[in-house]
């Protein structure tokens with residue numbers, strides 16, 4: 537006689553009902569499988585669909601340690617069908633935080649709360665990664681809702697009384713992002729070496745926490761973006777100035793070291809493909825005036841040569857007077873340009889992607905391999921299942937939530 541039991545997830549740290557197949561997997565065989573629900577394999581790791589949670593700072597960490605807020609926030613996505621989750625910008629050194637309550641991975645005690653979140657996601661059959669970051673010259677600032685309290689036009693800098701470290705902020709050069717931000721110190725060779733060691737220690741902690749992939753943050757005006765852009769890097773040594781090769785040198789050195797320290801699992805890099813500053817990327821004399829898509833294509837090619845598995849293509853954040861023509865999918869053309877230039881590299885598109893049909897068209901037409909969503913997933917953590925519904929596909933909800941869908 538057959539017996540029916542509520543099968544547990546094998547080897548999980550608590551009892552959880554097993555989802556077979558995992559939540560967010562495509563089920564229906566009658567129709568053509570939508571591109572968003574095709575699996576993706578990167579460095580031998582299988583992702584069950586192409587909908588990824590974009591990293592989102594929560595400004596809610598306890599001296600860099602994840603809390604139950606993070607478990608609930610990230611856990612909510614893990615139970616609702618996304619293909620992968622990238623945890624927020626997580627600083628590899630304390631002075632690399634954007635705001636005082638940012639996530640950190642500079643000390644061993646920060647590993648355990650992350651491991652708890654990773655274990656939960658794994659028990660729900662969802663891949664989880666972490667964005668390793670250094671905020672560079674945009675460090676020591678207020679969390680957004682604190683800044684709102686300070687009012688329009690107020691300084692963004694978190695002072696020492698506000699738990700900030702404005703005198704311990706670093707960048708490629710001593711150029712502030714704006715007069716409302718701290719003035720950074722130009723990093724010395726020794727400080728660059730120390731930061732490389734901090735990234736390697738962080739990778740070791742990621743391994744212990746059990747993360748499936750790592751994303752290095754080289755976008756939004758933070759340290760690595762500020763190194764590659766001629767607007768923020770005016771060094772006169774081999775790590776800066778006009779030659780692109782010099783400006784890329786430090787970020788590429790860190791990527792290379794991280795790749796070697798994290799050889800078996802996927803490594804992503806998030807870049808900004810444009811500074812969105814006024815004027816051209818390069819003038820007629822061939823001088824690079826700002827960071828843009830032409831240099832991004834070259835940078836991406838170098839990242840691929842180093843063994844990066846996916847470039848997550850964002851834009852902006854390095855020029856205080858940027859003007860961004862915001863509309864649905866406004867950054868997708870950058871992802872498409874990178875994909876055209878490097879067809880064998882996986883590329884992620886992000887930015888005002890909210891409509892399932894549009895998202896499907898980006899992946900189906902080959903403009904990007906995956907879509908990253910942030911704000912739409914805040915509004916609707918069940919977006920992947922709604923998208924499946926809109927695309928006429930049957931996708932697995934969590935056992936516990938099936939009655940809401942079927």
Ligand SMILES: Cc1cc2nc3c(=O)[nH]c(=O)nc-3n(C[C@H](O)[C@H](O)[C@H](O)COP(=O)(O)O)c2cc1C
Nearest residue numbers: 590591592593624625886887888889909910911912
């Ligand atoms: C609350 C919030 C926090 C964010 N934190 C990060 C972050 O930690 N790292 C990062 O690369 N981008 C961060 N971003 C940017 C998003 O990942 C995403 O690129 C951006 O919001 C555009 O996508 P969307 O239109 O789907 O929101 C954040 C965005 C939001 C809304």
